[in-house]
Amino acid sequence: MRPRHVIHLAVKELRGLLHDPLLMVLVVYAFTLDIYTHATAMPETLNRATIGIVDEDASPLTRRMADAFLAPYFVPPAQIGLAEMDARMDAGIDTFSLVIPPDFQRDLLAGDRPELQLNVDATRVSQAFTGAGYIQAIVDQEITGWAARDAAAAAPPVDLAVRARFNPALDPGWFGALTAVISAVTMLSIILSGAALIREREHGTVEHLLVMPVTPAEIMTSKVLSMGAVVLVATGLSLNFMVQGVLEVPIAGSVTLFLVGVALHLFATTSLGILLATISGSMPQFAMLLLLVLLPLEILSGGMTPRESMPEAVQYAMLAAPNTHFIALSQSVLFRGAGLSVVWPQLLALALIGTAMFSIALRRFHGLLR
Template sequence: MTTRLAGLLVKEMIQFLRDRVVLMLILWLYTIEVVICTLAVSFDVENMPLAAVDLDQTPMSRALVQDFLVSDTFTLAGAPANVTEATDWLQDGRARVALVVPVGFQRDVTRGEVPAVQILLDGTDSNIAAQARGIALAIVGRFGTTAAEQHGQGGARPVLRVWYNPDGSSTSFTVLSMIALAALMVGVIYPAASIMREKEAGTIEQLRVTPIGTTELFVAKTAPMLVMGLVSVFPSLLIVSWFGVPLRGSLALFLALTAVFLISAIAIGVLIASVSRTLQQALLLSFFGLFPVLFLSGTITPVESMPKLLQTASLVSPLRHYMDVILGVFLKGAGLAELWPQALALVAIGTPLFLVAARIFRRSPAG
């Protein structure tokens, strides 16, 4: 069995490397297309999770927090006890904005002073952060105007700090999201097309009459795709570096979670090939499956802005969790301690997908 499997793996790798069109397509998706889309695409949002750190606990400080929640831009994620806890919430993604109202806020305002109100922003998505920044400044400004009218002078002075992407550039989010999308497309479309091509050529039917088992054939069809999917990530790392996007976390963790993500994508591709009759049908089904996964991932429309039903449905999109991984590793320097929920979700999605794909493939490898 080991010799047969090794032979099949070598055959698949040679076949892959000889397909210049596919190689150029993968290179295009991970490089040129990433560059083009990064330079052309931008995003908008609402309903950002807000961590409200009210250290004053007075009617006036609560009124300021309420002013943030009245708008559609912010929704209350919780009330951390201190700035350190709020920082942890930004780090693990529970909040995208933190509002810190200092001790003595009401006292200083009623005295006619202008106390500082700290606003911490998660800048991994610069367009979202820029919107939140403008609205937060406007809210604090209106609060200061109202306080000045009531007390003669005084108000509040916002002290704004954008975390993880302080210059507010949209490049970081866009280039990373396009790399995630490229990984999904290659992981789904290439396995589906490769298997269907061999179906139509009759190669798989010929393999069925050999001593090769369907399990060995399934492994031979998926393992090289996983390896090549990981190898294909490296050219995109050069693009990331070219755009000046930092890698603050562990490259090894990124590759490991990318492998888990690719298992889900490859399983979807194998499922599509298993139920398709022709290559054209497989490609159409691939795009039919790709679009819902893409739209529910948060790469185009933030998950927080979706209806509640779609927010729940987005939990089954592996791309949503992988986006948290790639943004967390590159921009936040997050490790497994922060990303274990995403890692667990990718495993929970990928494992049953892979097992179902293997079962269907074993039942009808030749369609």
């Protein structure tokens, strides 16, 4: 391994990347607009949902219920008639339609159990799941408060004090921005390193490298270093300017420690990208193979859902994936402010997985050059 050869080859890889405008646009987009979108449009949060109310009772209670649907969760409710309810939902005007029957307040006072009807446009999945629960809670709260308006306020036997740690304001944008950065690191490192090798195979420059006094280890190391450096620099800039600057998302832990984890993770994922490129014969094949690899890495590594909710077999199998340890490290450092004494097992696991991945990819790459 001659460092001078590796540096020259790495500079060549960077020049090749700069002359590929599509990949450059992908890098810029992934660490800017994509992060902004994830931070400002989290689907788990109900925001400005449209609701129409068919109030056939027109009592003080039903007016109180209508006034309880407040921003930013709902837009001001539209008072509609029963005949126009279906047409408004068919046209996509209302996501929710709440039907209040006649004599609703009188039946409550009489001790009966009148029914309300809530129609939900389930095609708007991001709002339908959470919105129905919001509406039920609001209606229950208003009815309970109205029914107990004349009763003496009794102190509850237990006072539950809720304190949200690591995100006191419960702002989903904090989680969305940092999760987008973590996902972009994995995705781009695999794409850039794999595309670098396939680009040389399609242009025929691999044959030129064979007649040069360089070894397969030097060629592969240069690709890992150059593409990893691009993603590492983009990650640092994105954290400083986009996450902390534009979005004003606080980072609890050390950015330096996180970037060390990013570097070890890139060692594994860039090697994985080269491994996939040695299996693929062209860029379309590489793209199809990438889908089969990226989806399990993103879904089963704990970034979207907790690993504890998955079957034990999946949990153990995903310990061999670098994403599992990288996401655990990233969440500990960025969300909870953990230090080296907490995340050193993840750093060690990333180093071991990266070494194994690099060795396997180098063996495949060496066989490709023969």
